[in-house]
Amino acid sequence: MGMSAEDEHTVSPKDEEWPEAEKAEKLARGAALKWASGVFYRPEKLEALGQYRSRETQRNSSIQSRLKSTVQSYLEGVSTGLEQLRLAAEEVQNVCQDLGAARWALLDSADYFQVLQQMRALMAEHVQLASVVKVLPQLFSVHEVFSHTLQLLHEQHLLEAHAELMMLEHLRDDILFQLHLRGLSSAQATVLSYFSGLQELNESLAKQLWGIVGRSLQLVREDPVLFVSAVRIIEREEKIDDALLLDATFLPPGRPKGWRQKFYHVFQETITGSHFHPACVDTTGPGLSRHLAALQRDVVAELHVVKDLMVQCVPAHYNILSICTAMYHQALTSHLQDILQEDLDKQALFLLLEWVLHVYHSPEMMSHPGLLPEVDVSALGPLISPDLVDQTERKYVVKLKASMLEWMQRTLEVEFKEWFREEEPEADHQGFFQSALPVIIMQMLHENIRVASLITGSLQQKVYSMAMEELEAFLGRLREALVQCGKEHQKDRTVPKYYVPYLLAVLNNNLALSSSVPSLHLDTAHSEVPVSLRAALDRTQRKACQLLLEELLLDLQPLCTQLPSRKWLSGSQVVSSMCEVIDKYAKDFSHVRKPIFMLLLMESERLVTSQYLWALMQKKMVCRTEEERGQLCDRLLQDATQLRELFHGLGLDKSQQSLEAVFALRELICLKDPALLSLEVLGFITKYPDISDEHVSTLLDLRGDVSKEVRHMVLEMMAQHPQALPESYQPIFSIIVVPAPELPFCLRKGKCA
Structure with missing residues (x-):
């Protein structure tokens, strides 16, 4: 299983060239040792050493056989590839030899190509002559076809006339195209001159078409055949335009005709010209009312014709109802703007506002049950802009203001x-x-x-x-x-x-x-x-x-001028007469409603009080004795009581009366000891802060028994105690004017030495 020391040191030169193989072998040996140490770490395991050796020998043999098989297969594939490369190289060399031969053959045949070029030119000329010969009958009949086409147009055989016109145009355009391809632009003028009659035919046909379109609303009701023929001709021309524009290599004269766009243009001019002439509109109220009513009637009627009849006479892609609705909408917008430039009266301005904002969208016009739902003006925007509506409203208000001013003035004059x-x-x-x-x-x-x-x-x-x-x-x-x-x-x-x-x-x-x-x-x-x-x-x-x-x-x-006087002190009927005057006016005041009646009563009472006080302060009388002061006090009490009861009986509560000032003034007159006047006047000015030094001085004069020292003391006390008027205070004395004191005669004349 392992390698000996000698084997380890015996390494071939080939192994030195593959350090990765040496590294792999070392790793394999290390893994094997680790495995063996794990398996045979106990003595009893050594008994199975032979079995392990046999199994590993078989395993190594299997791996070696598979490696040999793989290497053999790889070598066979390499051999096949090399053979194919050799064959391809031979074929490439053969092709190169053939191409060289062909090149030399072509160089030898160059002179023959010149002969073929002349044959090609002769062939092209032959084709042209053949084409000319073929169209000669048509060319010779051009002027005859012109005359026949004009006759057809005069007889309103529009489709037949248009078919002949298309034939003539096709012939002309084909000839022009051939000239264009061959660069013979100088000959185009001759062709155009020969076919000059096409211009007249086009104009004559177009004139009839636009006349028919101008009468389309009438024709679709009476005889739609003519209108349908006109639309068919327009569509034929549109298809020719589209085809030529799509090719874009050659565009004949007069193309594109754009007759469909012209159809819409003429139709819009017809709509605008039939109803919308601001110069002919009577802009006064009644005249404008009739004009708007006529517009309402005519627009609804014509939209019904378009919806019920014309839609069936034109292709669906014309979208004729929507376009017609937009045309009427735009025409009305321009028409109304023109009218609004005029100096309209208030009735006309009101009629326009009502018509634009209410009538136009009502069931009587654009929301007519017979037009819905196909007709929809909601997407077209307002008939006139919000700014123009606001401007028109302001004009209306200005006119109305002038009328209202005049009317109010006449009412006031009558009053x-x-x-x-x-x-x-x-x-x-x-x-x-x-x-x-x-x-x-x-x-x-x-x-x-x-x-x-x-x-x-x-x-x-x-x-x-x-x-x-x-x-x-x-x-x-x-x-x-x-x-x-x-x-x-x-x-x-x-x-x-x-x-x-x-x-x-x-x-x-x-x-x-x-x-x-x-x-x-x-x-x-x-x-x-x-x-x-x-x-x-x-x-x-x-x-x-x-x-x-x-x-x-x-x-x-x-x-009031009769008091104070000694006759008044002795029992005059002056105040009774005043009561009669007051009572008379109170009866008159009863004819006014209560809030104003009470106001008049309060003001009358204040007026009586101020006049009574004013009369007392005119320096017409001075009490000469204690008895006269007593009579004055009695008279003041009787008069004030009589007046107070009168106003109380008329409905004025005593707390609302200002006559209390007379009773307070009476206290100043009735005071027995003049030395106490300072204290009494202090209470008086606290209650009536608008009384002045002149008023108090005049009242002291009325007593007739006030010394200069007391007068000075009273006035000094008033100076030391200035009074501010409460916010809710009703002035009494400030409206009473006291006469200026009499100056010495020498000062009056200015001659004192």
């Missing part, structure tokens, strides 16, 4: 004239004065906003915003009219005769407008009166109230 009527304004069932102005204004605004909502929400919002602005402007003009009426009344208080009732009617109207404005917005749940409009309504209300109070003031002033 102004009614103020000067010789009869009271109308009254409702509750006796409140009113006029038709709020109803007229609100109906007009509401109707215009409602009509705009039928178009789009954006137009409704635009009209609503414009209506709010115009109503605000109208209220401004109404105030100007009130001022003008007031000026007329100041000149002559008998004009207008029913000045106060009409002012009350204006207040009721203003209140009605204020309560009705929220209803103008269609979303009444979220509608609010715009701030600027609310301010305009408030200003109108204040202006009417101011004029009423000025009227009341004119009647009160003559009475």
